[in-house]
Amino acid sequence: MVAMERSRIAVAGASGLIGGALARSLTSDGHEVVRLVRRAPRAGEVRWDPERRSVDAAGLAGCDAVVNLAGAGVGSRRWTDEYKARIRSSRVDGTAALAEALAGLPEDVRPRVFVNGSAIGYYGETGDRSVDESAPPGEGFLPEVCVAWEAAADPAREAGVRTVFARTGLVVARGGGAWGRLFPLFRAGLGGRMGDGRQYWSFVALHDEVAALRHLLDTDGLSGPFNLTAPHPVTNREVTEAMSRVLRRPAVFPVPAPVLRTVLGEMAGDVLGSARVLPARLQESGFRFAFPRIEGAIRAAL
Secondary structure (H helix, E strand, C coil): CCCCCCCCCEEECCCCHHHHHHHHHHHCCCCEEEECCCCCCCCCCEEHHHHHHCCCCHCCCCCCCCECCCCCCCCCCCCCHHHHHHHHHHHHHHHHHHHHHHCCCCHCCCCEEEEEEEHHHCCCCCCCEEEEEEECCCCCCCHHHHHHHHHCCCCHHHCCEEEEEEEEEEEEEECCCHHHHHHHHHHHCCCEEEECCEECCCCCEEEHHHHHHHHHHCCCCCCCCEEECCCCCEEEEHHHHHHHHHHHHCCCCCCCCCHHHHHHHHHHHHHHHCCCCCCHHHHHHHCCCCCHHHHHHHHHHH
């Protein structure tokens, strides 16, 4: 891998957990980060309205790369029909807006790479079976969203922009996502397994998530889907035991599956479902994880 020279990189979703960490990492290395915003833009920002598939394409001209990590939080709210529509549209419409804008730019000012967010929800329920990027999509709401999400990038790919899909797992971080909710519970001694605890959680340390995104940006020739998950997925029971060890707190409050279904509704299927996902293409491309195992990832987040 040869790191980019000083580059101009547009980031959608820079206010989120992953996007914010990526923007900070790029800026600290001297790259110029252009943030996509929904309000009136200030210096270093570009206006867009993903719900209306609108983006100021002129603001993307001359960028070396575009990274799209925007989307309504999957675990932020109970999945009503209205919120499910928002989860889908925030990803599909935003991606389509960016892809169409890139395709419409003159070739001499068109960004050369488009890294678009996706998720391991693409694979659906895998049980104990390991899957990599060669596996077909699963069945259900999240796989359907991921398929449409990735397909929305077709205009950029067809225009010759190197297009990459970052299928991210559960990010281990204190500041958001699933672990942002787990850390306070376990610190208070209220943690425990969810359901029977046998479901696989495919995790990735925030440090490795950002490093992998930069690897995908920097490495010419990489395109298509890449699983951004550590190479050693673990069961929810193993997550519980690791959290208990690292935080030195008991983990004696299991949450039965019926309770999760009552509280979370349809979203409980995502918590109780098993996804044993391996980063085959990422490792084959030369990427090395700093935190390949769950305990190290948890410690890195503290």
